[in-house]
Amino acid sequence: DTGVSQDPRHKITKRGQNVTFRCDPISEHNRLYWYRQTLGQGPEFLTYFQNEAQLEKSRLLSDRFSAERPKGSFSTLEIQRTEQGDSAMYLCASSPFGHRGTYEQYFGPGTRLTVT
């Protein structure tokens, strides 16, 4: 079990640039989540996938944000025209779906984005 991996771990970009992050979930997990975490706050839900279907998006996810999960495997989160307010840790998590008691999510190490 290699766990959830995210790439890159750190990204520094200039305001207005586009960035893309990748998440590789635990292979047998069919649910994948994206969260954003800013300093002093807990993770805030952005969106989640069940297999390749994006089933829910938070109002935090503006139209500059888009997420995909082709073929229900890895996922990408793209931020277009980055703003300084986008600076945060972006966390990916995965979980198995099914019977009772399996709602714990397994988090990756996160991608820290700094927009200058």
Added chain:
Amino acid sequence: DQQVKQNSPSLSVQEGRISILNCDYTNSMFDYFLWYKKYPAEGPTFLISISSIKDKNEDGRFTVFLNKSAKHLSLHIVPSQPGDSAVYFCAAGQENTGNQFYFGTGTSLTVIP
């Protein structure tokens, strides 16, 4: 609108004593609760969970208590160890959806040797 609140940003406890971390929630529809531990430069790690059909769940040194009427849960760590020093987040959601969980702002626990 913070639906899950951890009102103590930090807590210090002597090694061997009990650590009690508290969490309050506002949404009465929440029926599944989780605790995560986070070390610096790592993602949160799942610790223990509880469904609203229970009022207590125990796993080794960790016990979570749920008071539904008060919309309050707590995590007890006994005995506390220096390796428990981390930020602890509680999260709450609805079990039948199992998708969107709301996290508190975290409590930084320091266990003093």
